Amino acid sequence: MTNFNYEKIKKQLEEKFGELISIITVTDGDSTYTGEMYGNDECFDIGHGFYQYLLTTEGVYKCYYDFDVNDEDSWENIDYDKADNIVLANLDAEGDLF
Numbered sequence: 699m700t701n702f703n704y705e706k707i708k709k710q711l712e713e714k715f716g717e718l719i720s721i722i723t724v725t726d727g728d729s730t731y732t733g734e735m736y737g738n739d740e741c742f743d744i745g746h747g748f749y750q751y752l753l754t755t756e757g758v759y760k761c762y763y764d765f766d767v768n769d770e771d772s773w774e775n776i777d778y779d780k781a782d783n784i785v786l787a788n789l790d791a792e793g794d795l796f
Contacts, residue, residue, distance in 0.1 A: 701793030707758050710795050711736040711751055724752055724761050726784040758787045
């Protein structure tokens with residue numbers, strides 16, 4: 699990942715979301731990553747759905763979770779250890795996430 703600066707991205711995530719949710723190991727069936735999870739219930743990508751950010755020493759990823767967002771019980775039962783898809787987040791030319 700070019701222009702990746704762990705401390706810079708960590709600061710951006712903390713400014714946007716506050717304290718990290720947890721230090722967690724996440725798998726999507728193909729890959730496993732350990733890092734710091736950030737996000738809230740407003741993290742959605744059109745066409746991809748709900749995600750949380752996972753900051754590792756190698757990069758920052760979006761962990762996507764597939765569930766019925768209209769079912770309140772679904773929100774409480776998300777298994778953050780098991781993402782449906784994990785993708786590398788895009789950074790701009792200056793290495794900024796936002």
